[in-house]
Amino acid sequence: MDTDHYTLVARDISKSFGRNRLLRNINIALSTGESLAVTGPNGSGKSTLLMILAGLLKQGAGSVTHAASGEIHRDDWLAHIGYTGPLINAYDELTAVENIMFARHGAGACARMEALLERFRLAEHRDKKIKHYSSGMKQRLKIILSIINDPPVLILDEPGTNLDAEGKDLVRSYIDSVRSKKIIIIATNDPDEETLCTGGIRLG
Amino acid sequence: MVRDIIRNLRKDFRVEFRSRFALNVSIAFAVITTTALSLAAGGVPFSPRVQSMLLWLIIFFSAMNGLSHIFVREEDQGTSLFLRITASADSIFASKLIYNLAFMAIVLCVVTPLFMFFMQVTVRDAVYFAGSVAGGGLSIAASTTIMAAMVAKAGGKGSLFTIISFPVLLPVLWLSILSTASSIESAGHADYGTLIFLLAFSGFITAISFLLFRYVWQD
Numbered sequence: 001m002d003t004d005h006y007t008l009v010a011r012d013i014s015k016s017f018g019r020n021r022l023l024r025n026i027n028i029a030l031s032t033g034e035s036l037a038v039t040g041p042n043g044s045g046k047s048t049l050l051m052i053l054a055g056l057l058k059q060g061a062g063s064v065t066h067a068a069s070g071e072i073h074r075d076d077w078l079a080h081i082g083y084t085g086p087l088i089n090a091y092d093e094l095t096a097v098e099n100i101m102f103a104r105h106g107a108g109a110c111a112r113m114e115a116l117l118e119r120f121r122l123a124e125h126r127d128k129k130i131k132h133y134s135s136g137m138k139q140r141l142k143i144i145l146s147i148i149n150d151p152p153v154l155i156l157d158e159p160g161t162n163l164d165a166e167g168k169d170l171v172r173s174y175i176d177s178v179r180s181k182k183i184i185i186i187a188t189n190d191p192d193e194e195t196l197c198t199g200g201i202r203l204g
Numbered sequence: 205m206v207r208d209i210i211r212n213l214r215k216d217f218r219v220e221f222r223s224r225f226a227l228n229v230s231i232a233f234a235v236i237t238t239t240a241l242s243l244a245a246g247g248v249p250f251s252p253r254v255q256s257m258l259l260w261l262i263i264f265f266s267a268m269n270g271l272s273h274i275f276v277r278e279e280d281q282g283t284s285l286f287l288r289i290t291a292s293a294d295s296i297f298a299s300k301l302i303y304n305l306a307f308m309a310i311v312l313c314v315v316t317p318l319f320m321f322f323m324q325v326t327v328r329d330a331v332y333f334a335g336s337v338a339g340g341g342l343s344i345a346a347s348t349t350i351m352a353a354m355v356a357k358a359g360g361k362g363s364l365f366t367i368i369s370f371p372v373l374l375p376v377l378w379l380s381i382l383s384t385a386s387s388i389e390s391a392g393h394a395d396y397g398t399l400i401f402l403l404a405f406s407g408f409i410t411a412i413s414f415l416l417f418r419y420v421w422q423d
Binding site: 054056075078081083085087088089090091092093094098102103129145 | 218282290
């Protein structure tokens with residue numbers, strides 16, 4: 001993935017589901033090297049906001065723009081974003097390697113896959129089908145899937161879910177190592193993950 | 205895009221052949237209904253029109269069990285969002301269409317010889333017969349791919365898929381039955397216009413589906 005300077009700007013984002021107005025006039029402006037923690041109680045709209053920023057859900061009002069050297073068309077956002085969240089599931093019938101190879105794009109991904117499997121302690125389980133993984137191992141794999149293409153924007157919804165202390169440390173150390181080179185947005189209620197970010201908003 | 209399509213297809217075939225759920229259900233349905241029909245008929249010969257109708261009924265319901273599975277499975281297993289962030293809508297539709305065509309070809313290759321053997325069907329114009337079966341199968345697979353995506357997104361299951369597909373597939377089934385019956389009963393009177401219609405219908409519905417799929421998949 002190229003190393004352009006990226007910006008992500010959300011203006012006056014609102015979103016309602018029926019009569020329930022979940023998000024109201026949210027404004028966000030981030031560029032490469034900046035990170036944002038989105039916090040709030042359950043049901044406050046953290047996941048909804050992250051999905052809107054990733055282009056996976058349409059906002060009710062307002063606008064979201066992703067730009068590198070020029071504005072990136074909405075259809076191409078996902079090529080620049082690494083996203084993971086509770087609604088993302090890898091293919092149970094495939095192994096970790098097969099899932100990663102399915103998610104990867106471009107050259108150099110094989111070496112990167114080996115490095116990430118080692119880093120997240122999944123190397124010895126690489127050829128097991130995902131259906132035999134524990135929930136914590138699945139979460140580690142989901143993190144790998146979101147970063148395998150080294151995207152310039154990382155949107156992580158509750159990245160520490162189901163992880164043990166070692167897993168949380170691994171995620172935190174990864175985020176810490178790349179945050180100066182990426183835009184990172186994390187939805188979390190974990191105070192340790194909040195401290196990884198340069199800024200934060202609280203919903204609800 | 206071609207690379208994306210191949211990647212999606214490889215994944216779909218791997219997942220299907222490791223579970224073999226859809227294929228097993230479809231083939232089991234075909235074998236059971238054909239055998240039951242043969243036993244019920246007790247050796248009494250059916251007219252070519254009735255043979256053709258029974259053949260297409262078995263093909264239709266055998267295929268319906270599996271054709272929706274390609275999208276419904278993604279929703280049931282919660283993998284559709286992963287698929288969406290991994291591949292473009294165009295490559296997803298193209299790969300799912302190719303998968304359904306391959307699935308339909310397998311169903312036709314199993315059902316047709318089995319039916320001909322058990323029901324003692326004698327085909328007089330083999331080329332026209334093969335063309336009718338292949339053309340009808342192509343039209344069914346092409347039409348049902350976009351409908352499978354709609355049903356999956358609507359949270360529906362296989363039964364809903366069969367019901368909403370039926371009106372769209374009615375002309376295809378009608379023409380397939382007529383041309384198959386014609387190929388069974390008389391040699392040298394092949395109506396290739398019917399086959400051309402089936403091919404044109406498949407092309408038309410594929411083009412429309414390709415244009416609509418992005419909205420079905422993303423909204």
